[in-house]
Amino acid sequence: MEKYSSHKKSRAIRRLVIWYKRNSAVTSIVDSAANSATTASNVAGNVAENVVSGAGSVVSTASNVAGNVAENVVSSAESVVNTASSVVSNASSIAKNTLQPLVFDPLKRLQNNDNLINKEEVLNSERIWIAVDGMGGDYAPIPILEGCLDAITRFPINIKFVGKIEKVRYEAEKVGLVDLLEKEIENNRFELIDSGDPIGMNEEATAVRKKKDASINIAMDLVKTNKAKAVYSAGNSGALMASAIFRIGRLKGIERPAIGALFPTRDQTRPVLVLDVGANTDCKPSYLHQFALLGNVYAKDVLQIQKPRIGLLNIGEEECKGNDLSLKTFELLSNEKSFNFAGNCEGRDVLSGNFDVVVCDGFTGNILLKFLESVGGVLLDILRSELPRGRRGKVGSAFLKSNLLRIKKRLDHAEHGGALLLGVNGICVIGHGSSKSLSVVSALRLAHSAVNHDVMENLNQLQKLQVLNS
DSSP, rough: OHHHHHHHHHHHHHHHHHHHHTHHHHHHHHHHHHHHHHHHHHHHHOEEEEHHHHHHHHHHHHHHHHHHHHHHHHHEEEEHHHHHHHHHHHHHHHHHHHGGGGGOOOTTTTSGGGSSHHHHHHHHOEEEEEEEETTSTTTTHHHHHHHHHHHHHHSSEEEEEEEEEHHHHHHHHTTTTTHHHHHHHTTTTTTEEOOEEEEEEOOOOTTTOOOOHHHHHHHHHHTTTTTTTTEEOOOOOHHHHHHHHHHHHTTOOOOSSSSEEEEOOOSTOEEEEEEEESOOOOOEEEEEEEHHHHHHHHHHTSSSEEEEEEEEEOSSSSTTTTTHHHHHHEEEHHHHOOEEEEEEEGGTTTTTSSSEEEOOOOOHHHHHHHHHHHHHHHHHHHHHSSSOOOHHHHHHEEEEEEEHHHHHHHHHHGGGOOOEEBBBEEEEEEOOOOOOHHHHHHHHHHHHHHHHHHHHHHHGGGGGGGGHHO
């Protein structure tokens, strides 16, 4: 009887050993879950003292779950995977919620976390009127309207929404925004201004001369007559630039306006301003020199960089490299004493964080912009395809999903709202054609920041420079 009992015990032990060997991957996942929860707890503990107890309880929970799974030897590997995934998800969620207010966005200087905004300061400060081309964009007017109504509650701004009033109200009623719209109109924070047909995305920029009552023209006139401090449009960028030149004019001494776009860098708190990214496909050395002057003022005022490092986009670092445009521009920038010229910037250095402003012709800059727009999506697709198939792939995807999405957003220029048209006599923000409500909010934040930092006043000071008067 004793022999039979001992034999039975040894068989049970062998079965347990065999189970562990066959399910080593599962036990590894359980251990990873406990380690991940511990890491989340440690990071959260460094943020604030009161978070330690909450994160510590998550670690304890993860350890208990992992221990119970190992001791009870669950009958199915699938249930072990689900348990481990759930534990790490809970720990990650708590850590993320705790740390989120302190995580830096790619363009933090312009896109500060809304939780950090002092609500009393917003209510008590003077609100700025911004004119919005409500009919511009691929999906207008609803995403534009949603973004405007959201931005009003976040920042000290008022909106003059230019568009076909009947259509705007009809579309707002379809999506349930009409009550909020009427409320903001009653609060004198939102105003509807009627316009004619918009400039289509495929129309020539010269259409602004024919369609005098187009929404972008009326919005630009509001800036011209000082009824609004800035204008935003997600419509035809060529039409916006043409309307700005015809309606409010160029700054004295500036031959061509430039579109300045903010690109992410390794340092999430310090983006790089690239201009021109599409306004001027053919440039002279004097144009690029003026772009550098405009970018220097913008980086100082809006990005709050005391001494911006200016770079010239080129095929090599040496001053002897490049085409005729690059060589002549390099000489001009080297002799300029009003800003800090840091030399040539190769393509691989644009996102390095070594430069604060990078100047180039609009043809090159637009290619660079469109390339960057595609990188986030392509990188995400590559990482997804490299993840293993089956259960291990599902677990890995669950762990990496939030990280991959953050990477995509950091590299996706469309996520950052808009670009400033520099060189015209007013603040103009150009949005992406496919802008959704969140992009509109970011663009309006950019417009408010430019007004709030007196960008136009300092840009007008450029007229005193001898190089712009010669």
